[in-house]
Amino acid sequence: xxxxxxxxxxxxxLPGTTAALLAALLAAPxxxxxxxxxxxxxxxxxxxxxxxxxxxxxxxxxxxxxTAIQQALIMAEPGAVIELGPGRYxxxxxLSLNVDDVTIKGAGMDKTILSFxxxxxxxxxxxxxxxxxxLMDFAVEDAKGDAIKVIGADGITFLRVRAEWTNGPDALxxxxxxxxxxxxxxxxxxxVARGASDAGIYVGQSDNIIVRNSLAEYNVAGIEIENSYVxxxxxxxxxxxxxxxxxxxxxxxxxQGGHSVRVFNNTVIDNDTPNFAPAGNIVGGVPMGTGVMxxxxxxxxxxxxxxxxxxxxxxxxxxxxxxxxxxxxxxxxEGISVYDNSFENIGFAPDNEIGELIASISGTxxxxxxxxxxxxxxxxxxxxxxxxxxxxxxxxxxxxxxxASFMDLDVIPFxxxxxxxxxxxxxxDHAGGVxxxxxxxxxxxxxxxxxxx
Amino acid sequence: MTAPIAICRKILAAALIAAASAAxxxxxxxVDSAAIQSGTPLKTLSAYGFFDDVPAHSPADRVxxxxxxxxxxxxxxxxxxxxxxxxxxTAAYNPDEVFDxxxxxxxxxxxTYPADMARPGEDLRHVETRVLAxxxxxxxxxxxxxxxxxxxxxxxxxxxxxxVSWQTVSGATRTISYAVPNMNxxxxxxxxxLGRDRETTPIGPEAKHLNHxxxxxxxxxxxxxxxxxxxxxxxxxxxxxxxxxxxxxxxxDAGLTERARAYLDINCAHCHAPDGPAHTSGLYLDSRETDPxxxxxxxxxxxxxxxxxxxxxxxxxGSPATSIIPYRMNSTDPGIMMPELGRTTIHxxxxxxxxxxxxxxxx
Numbered sequence: 001x002x003x004x005x006x007x008x009x010x011x012x013x014l015p016g017t018t019a020a021l022l023a024a025l026l027a028a029p030x031x032x033x034x035x036x037x038x039x040x041x042x043x044x045x046x047x048x049x050x051x052x053x054x055x056x057x058x059x060x061x062x063x064x065x066x067t068a069i070q071q072a073l074i075m076a077e078p079g080a081v082i083e084l085g086p087g088r089y090x091x092x093x094x095l096s097l098n099v100d101d102v103t104i105k106g107a108g109m110d111k112t113i114l115s116f117x118x119x120x121x122x123x124x125x126x127x128x129x130x131x132x133x134x135l136m137d138f139a140v141e142d143a144k145g146d147a148i149k150v151i152g153a154d155g156i157t158f159l160r161v162r163a164e165w166t167n168g169p170d171a172l173x174x175x176x177x178x179x180x181x182x183x184x185x186x187x188x189x190x191x192v193a194r195g196a197s198d199a200g201i202y203v204g205q206s207d208n209i210i211v212r213n214s215l216a217e218y219n220v221a222g223i224e225i226e227n228s229y230v231x232x233x234x235x236x237x238x239x240x241x242x243x244x245x246x247x248x249x250x251x252x253x254x255x256q257g258g259h260s261v262r263v264f265n266n267t268v269i270d271n272d273t274p275n276f277a278p279a280g281n282i283v284g285g286v287p288m289g290t291g292v293m294x295x296x297x298x299x300x301x302x303x304x305x306x307x308x309x310x311x312x313x314x315x316x317x318x319x320x321x322x323x324x325x326x327x328x329x330x331x332x333x334e335g336i337s338v339y340d341n342s343f344e345n346i347g348f349a350p351d352n353e354i355g356e357l358i359a360s361i362s363g364t365x366x367x368x369x370x371x372x373x374x375x376x377x378x379x380x381x382x383x384x385x386x387x388x389x390x391x392x393x394x395x396x397x398x399x400x401x402x403x404a405s406f407m408d409l410d411v412i413p414f415x416x417x418x419x420x421x422x423x424x425x426x427x428x429d430h431a432g433g434v435x436x437x438x439x440x441x442x443x444x445x446x447x448x449x450x451x452x453x
Numbered sequence: 454m455t456a457p458i459a460i461c462r463k464i465l466a467a468a469l470i471a472a473a474s475a476a477x478x479x480x481x482x483x484v485d486s487a488a489i490q491s492g493t494p495l496k497t498l499s500a501y502g503f504f505d506d507v508p509a510h511s512p513a514d515r516v517x518x519x520x521x522x523x524x525x526x527x528x529x530x531x532x533x534x535x536x537x538x539x540x541x542x543t544a545a546y547n548p549d550e551v552f553d554x555x556x557x558x559x560x561x562x563x564x565t566y567p568a569d570m571a572r573p574g575e576d577l578r579h580v581e582t583r584v585l586a587x588x589x590x591x592x593x594x595x596x597x598x599x600x601x602x603x604x605x606x607x608x609x610x611x612x613x614x615x616x617v618s619w620q621t622v623s624g625a626t627r628t629i630s631y632a633v634p635n636m637n638x639x640x641x642x643x644x645x646x647l648g649r650d651r652e653t654t655p656i657g658p659e660a661k662h663l664n665h666x667x668x669x670x671x672x673x674x675x676x677x678x679x680x681x682x683x684x685x686x687x688x689x690x691x692x693x694x695x696x697x698x699x700x701x702x703x704x705x706d707a708g709l710t711e712r713a714r715a716y717l718d719i720n721c722a723h724c725h726a727p728d729g730p731a732h733t734s735g736l737y738l739d740s741r742e743t744d745p746x747x748x749x750x751x752x753x754x755x756x757x758x759x760x761x762x763x764x765x766x767x768x769x770x771g772s773p774a775t776s777i778i779p780y781r782m783n784s785t786d787p788g789i790m791m792p793e794l795g796r797t798t799i800h801x802x803x804x805x806x807x808x809x810x811x812x813x814x815x816x
Binding site: 067070071073074075093094096097098100119120121122123127129130131143144145146151152153154171172173174175176179181182184197198202204205250252253254278279280281282322323324325326 | 610611630632635636637638640641644646647648649651727730732733734735745746747751752753754755756757758759760761762763764765766777786787788790793794797
């Protein structure tokens with residue numbers, strides 16, 4: 001552990017502006033910042049804790065990893081870079097940061113590991129309650145609750161961060177891996193999330209979001225965007241989850257009416273992990289082998305994804321299925337476009353009661369793209385207003401002509417007026433589709449930092 | 454004999470202690486309001502001058518003891534609470550919110566354990582004192598941990614873990630690993646708002662929590678009346694019966710709903726509020742909340758993870774066994790328990806109250 005003066009020095013070298021921070025990093029890397037050495041613990045990772053360990057041991061003979069890191073987080077001044085050397089840090093308690101514009105930087109997501117296997121207190125591994133924070137190049141393993149929760153931040157960047165429960169899928173694992181909620185300007189880039197009992201990467205009730213170049217596997221939901229506005233999810237791999245990529249809107253929350261989400265250029269394959277969510281959680285209903293699922297959102301574009309080997313269906317578009325008491329909530333998906341995707345080997349073994357219900361209408365294999373057909377009753381009678389329907393076009397898949405197969409399940413009459421029930425494989429009559437969304441744009445300095453750090 | 458306390462985790466306060474102002478530790482010289490206002494925490498509790506006799510907590514001028522009708526549960530600790538308002542300043546009465554105490558004010562709360570719970574208030578072993586200081590830059594929270602000699606408490610920004618033992622009412626010895634929160638954790642419960650607009654605020658000194666009689670050294674008086682008499686507060690109704698008042702959670706004469714709502718209010722509502730850290734759950738537990746769904750009735754969990762306990766609703770009316778709220782109250786697993794911080798034991802009596810309340814609800 002370096003003397004605290006070093007941390008205070010960061011204020012001199014890094015007065016809180018991005019330019020100064022970058023300059024200082026380039027000119028005087030690491031030394032001017034505040035490295036926190038790993039305690040001398042056997043990580044089993046092949047990494048030897050860095051040389052600072054000796055210094056740390058001398059400075060504070062009984063300092064445990066929690067105390068050393070939490071001290072650095074509390075003492076940090078805005079603009080500080082807190083370095084976590086390589087090694088495995090066994091943490092007894094949850095860590096928290098509430099200083100703005102701090103960077104927590106490890107030596108790599110497989111080199112600097114914050115392990116919460118022995119966690120005694122704290123509802124998450126790392127809790128960030130401040131804005132402008134960058135988390136980079138470290139891993140959080142085996143948190144008792146969520147791995148990394150960021151609440152209410154304006155500006156949060158995850159770069160090459162890994163959140164994992166190392167025992168694999170298990171209902172006893174924490175709910176979320178990377179969990180920004182009620183945030184604005186969220187960037188998740190190059191992340192890895194494994195084993196979450198809800199969602200590996202979960203962005204909730206947030207605004208202006210990019211999730212890219214990341215890997216989500218062995219979670220219930222790989223990547224989930226919930227009750228959020230303006231999100232781009234692209235160039236990710238979602239595999240071996242129960243469901244690959246979910247775009248949901250739920251009732252009863254301060255921010256709802258989720259909209260303007262683009263899911264593109266992702267690889268959504270082999271989502272073959274049986275649902276292990278604890279009962280009561282909404283994702284507990286997601287059938288194994290759901291590629292992309294859109295529930296109750298409006299304005300969602302799903303395009304240029306490779307969606308393969310998903311046993312229930314490729315893209316599932318549904319209304320919110322439960323009862324709710326929230327007059328402001330709108331439970332129907334509207335303005336959903338699914339185009340230019342490729343589907344292979346879809347719907348061969350539909351899972352759980354939802355999969356069975358779909359298969360009872362569509363037969364097996366289930367089509368590549370399924371819409372429940374659930375619309376407000378006046379839309380059912382008078383037709384769907386322009387730009388508020390479901391648009392499916394130009395996908396490659398399992399239909400005889402090489403396009404993707406589709407079904408509108410028409411579920412309202414299925415349950416209520418079954419003699420009128422007419423599921424349809426025709427592409428929805430929705431002239432011209434929905435206008436393309438502009439997508440998310442992060443503040444220039446946040447993008448610049450992500451490029452250079 | 455006092456309860457043994459061992460400090461398990463080395464308390465590191467290096468930087469803040471180094472930075473702390475070297476105020477002379479004079480006794481009985483009045484409260485150092487300038488230090489409170491400055492935003493730099495003092496190294497020791499005694500340095501503030503809140504108490505003429507620090508271990509005994511005998512208050513200095515303009516320092517007034519108080520309590521809450523229904524208090525927050527913290528591992529069965531007893532709490533000694535004091536408010537200080539500087540000379541020449543007052544807070545203005547507000548029926549709906551925590552009193553807006555002026556700059557230079559402080560709230561002081563000592564967590565202490567009687568050696569024998571059958572003899573509350575006697576043979577006390579102080580554990581920690583939390584000072585909430587109204588500085589020029591807003592409220593700041595500072596944890597102080599008592600020394601082994603029990604002569605003073607020392608600033609401990611990183612909190613601490615302490616083995617605390619006491620004899621229960623039934624005569625058994627109970628030992629817990631008491632967690633003194635670090636400065637961030639203090640703030641986690643006291644924060645309101647989002648983004649760069651977050652503010653630290655007090656919890657508790659509000660009309661509805663204060664509005665009952667307190668046994669002062671010079672007699673029993675309603676606290677709202679006393680605060681005005683002492684010159685800490687202006688305004689408010691002349692008759693305390695016209696001010697809001699919550700039930701005492703363990704008052705056998707109060708209604709079950711009133712007791713349960715008071716308990717949830719003080720234990721949960723600082724976080725479970727539209728401007729609190731748990732606002733993203735949509736579960737609001739203020740005693741004035743009227744929307745059953747916000748209160749948890751048939752409300753599905755959002756991000757509870759295994760904290761749901763396999764249950765579908767925060768409150769399943771008539772069925773405490775399938776309701777999430779008592780499930781989370783009845784756990785000490787960090788991934789399940791509520792509140793997230795501030796207790797390492799289960800409040801059996803509190804859980805029983807909430808269970809009874811839910812059981813009595815119409816399905």
